[in-house]
Amino acid sequence: MPTGACGINCDVCKLNLLGTCSSCGPGTSPLAEQKLATQQRLLGGTCAILACAQLNRVEYCLRDCAQFACDNFSQGPYPFSRGYLQMQNRRRRQNPPAFAPDKSPVEVPxxxxxxxxxxxxxxxxxxxxxxxxxxxxxxxxxxxxxxxxxxxxxxxxxxxxxxxxxxxxxxxxxxxxxxxxxVKKLHPLGREIVGVKDLKEAHFFQGPHILQTDPLLQRYGQDISGFEDAARFLEGRPVDMADAAYELFPFPRVPLYFLFWQGDKEFEPRISVLFDRSIEAVFSADAIWGLVNRVSTALLQGPTG
Ligand code: SF4
Ligand code: SF4
Known part of the structure; x- marks a missing residue:
């Protein structure tokens, strides 16, 4: 993996082609360990960003660390300009854009x-x-x-x-x-927990309407504790359903269950979403798709501040 913990992609650098500089790799990789050892040997010190990412088991600072952009970026000499860091800080405070399955911007009629x-x-x-x-x-x-x-x-x-x-x-x-x-009445909760395949409109959740869990897997697939931190930050209640599973409440009487299974040599990591059966009484399939997306976005944003 040629991208360093800081986000610099060593694969597209001539210094890497010439063999003058090796890749840093993600903070959790053997490459990072090798690079830190080389820096210590040749320079008598290490890159503060790479050392911090390795210490804190962070793959990529921009994607995985709630502290970004920390002092190592804002006070250090490398690798980004002040303007770039200001842009990152500003845009991270904004709500991300929302798109319908056909990629058109979401609007409320x-x-x-x-x-x-x-x-x-x-x-x-x-x-x-x-x-x-x-x-x-x-x-x-x-x-x-x-x-x-x-x-x-x-x-x-x-x-x-x-x-x-x-x-x-x-x-x-x-x-x-x-x-x-x-909503037309008070719907009792906890009678039945179901997956998308059990919903009456199960046929909807295919192709472009498949639940968007891939970004969550990209972020948390190798970081179960990061997933748990994000779920707890969103006041999720732990439930005994998978390697890590949380009941999250986008509305006080509408729970969503996010289940996370860690990968192993045979299986890739997996994330599933379950629902209280009562969700069908108040949301059509496309609204359930939107609700899961909005909660997934909050999980991706993770702990802030
Ligand atoms: S700033 Fe640090 S982590 Fe990033 S490329 Fe340079 S040495 Fe590697
Ligand atoms: S604290 Fe800073 S340098 Fe350390 S992992 Fe987070 S963003 Fe990277």
Whole structure:
């Protein structure tokens, strides 16, 4: 693997072709160990980034470390410019873009909001454990944070420390509006836990609609403790279902179960998502697909701050 822990790809460097410089490799690799030993021998010291990544069992700083961009990057001489690090810090604070299966940007149709405006929010709160905070506003707990839905303005808001501020989170906005438009009663939880193949619309979850667990495997496939850290950060409850498994709550009465199996010599690592059977009463298959994507994105973002 030619990419160093810092993200520099040694495979495309002439110094590597000439044999002047060897690859650093990911922080968990034998290459990293060799490079650190060589640096110590030839230079009398080691790259702080590579040494830190190796010590902390981090493959790639930009992908795998919650501390990025740490002082080793911002204060050290290598390898990125201040402008690049500022861009990384700024964009990591933004919600990632949301796309439908056909790759078009997710938007909430205005008629969905119109329908919601005709509903009795107080009753919806009783069925969903959302909280009514004014005539047209409800607050709900999404994973590990409070989010306000302003039904009059047709948007979601997050608390920026000074008050509620409009937030761009189209996938969360879409599934929340769909949820409140569809819920018709309080659905008991815990009667049956099912996978996509057990859902009535199981046929939907194929081809472009397959659940998007590959990015989670890229990030956590070799890092079960990173997966557990992210799930705990999102207030997931551990459940005894796989090598690591957590019940996560995108809405107070809608649990999702993320199950992680570590790989071995025979099998690749695997991630599955299970549902409470009641999810079918409030979400169609495409909304379940969107909800799983939004929670997967939160797991990928991992612990912050
Ligand atoms: S900054 Fe460190 S980890 Fe990155 S290529 Fe240079 S020596 Fe390797
Ligand atoms: S603390 Fe910094 S150098 Fe160390 S692994 Fe994380 S990002 Fe890399």
């Amino acid at each position: 205005s008629q969905f909001w119109d329908e919601l405006q005709s509903k009795d929010l107080n009753t919806l709160c009783n069925w969903t454990l959302f909280r009514l905070v004014s005539a047209h506003q409800v607050v709900f707990h999404f994973l590990n944070e409070e989010v306000l839905m302003d039904v009059a303005e047709g948007c979601l808001k997050r608390d920026n420390g000074r008050g509620w501020e409009k937030t761009q989170d189209p996938l969360l906005e879409l599934v929340t509006v769909i949820y409140l438009n569809n």
